[in-house]
Amino acid sequence: MDVKEYIESGVLEMYVYGALSAAEAKEVAEMASLHPEIAEELAKIEENHENTSVILGIEPNPFIKNHLLDQITNRQAEKPAIPLYPTRLFAYGMAACLTLLLVSSIAAFNYWERWKSSENELLALRSSNQQYATNLANMNAYKGILQDPDFKKVHLASTTAFPGNEIMVYWNAKNTHVMVDMLNLPENDAEHQYQLWAIVNGKPVDAGVFDVKKGQKTMFQMKNIQGAQAFAVTLEPKGGSTNPTMDKMYAMGKI
The missing domain is CATH 2.60.40 (Immunoglobulin-like)
Incomplete structure (x- = not known):
């Protein structure tokens, strides 16, 4: 078998994917050391294999929306003050309420922004895992084709x-x-x-x-x-x- 036939036989791809016996793998290594064309083709296949390899099973951290909303809504009620001066106390009370409303609104907006960002990150992780699964399926299909003599x-x-x-x-x-x-x-x-x-x-x-x-x-x-x-x-x-x-x-x- 000449060098071209050896390269096109599929044995180099099977070597990279670990589908050969120890003796067959040793033969491929010896052929690569003797023929620069085989060594170059083997390097290209190994690079393609590294680009398509995947690491699955990385679970994203959970984002609990109800916990964030509870931190916004669950606040302790203020104890009523004794109305010594009704008009002035009413004005102070209104100012305090407006201040509390403003602070609560800012806090609610910040929590919403954080929740939205977390949700986007979760969607991105799910999409990434789906891509990993697709790549793994393609790699397994590729390996199956290389091992099929037909x-x-x-x-x-x-x-x-x-x-x-x-x-x-x-x-x-x-x-x-x-x-x-x-x-x-x-x-x-x-x-x-x-x-x-x-x-x-x-x-x-x-x-x-x-x-x-x-x-x-x-x-x-x-x-x-x-x-x-x-x-x-x-x-x-x-x-x-x-x-x-x-x-x-x-x-x-x-x-």
Whole structure:
């Protein structure tokens, strides 16, 4: 097996995810020390793995709204003073009430601001945990694909018009499943989407559209494809096109 076949076999990804035996892992390490191309590819896969690893189980601190509201409303009643001078005492009483009302209003506003800020922090933590769970599910799915011998690994290299792009497509000829792993694609705008094409009997077949966001590490499941000979990715108007826009082809690779 030459270096290219060794890289495309999927053994490097299985090495990074700990799916090899001790003997197999030792063989990968030896191959990496002998071949700079293998060492470089292994470093890229390890970097991608570090970016998609997650730490779950961090529970946010609870924020008890009723406790905050009780601190605003539960106040001890003032003991009534003996009205020695009714008019003056009434004026003093009104001033005291207004002062207490002002202080209470300020305190209530501050408590409300703190509660609102705490609620926003809680929502942010929940959203973060959901993203962690999504990343973990994607990582597990990726590991499962690498360990499935029925999936073929198809590397899509950049075209001359758009250098520096590359995509990895995983195609299962038996169940026709297609997965896309974005190794390096620029972020698309709101008016366009990337579209995957399968070349079947020499003709392009729509395999679905997907979006790329900055820092995104996600695998996409595309449309099922039978009899694929190659895959290509173009940038199309949002929703996809019936036929590929050839001058917007970013990457292509044969099976």
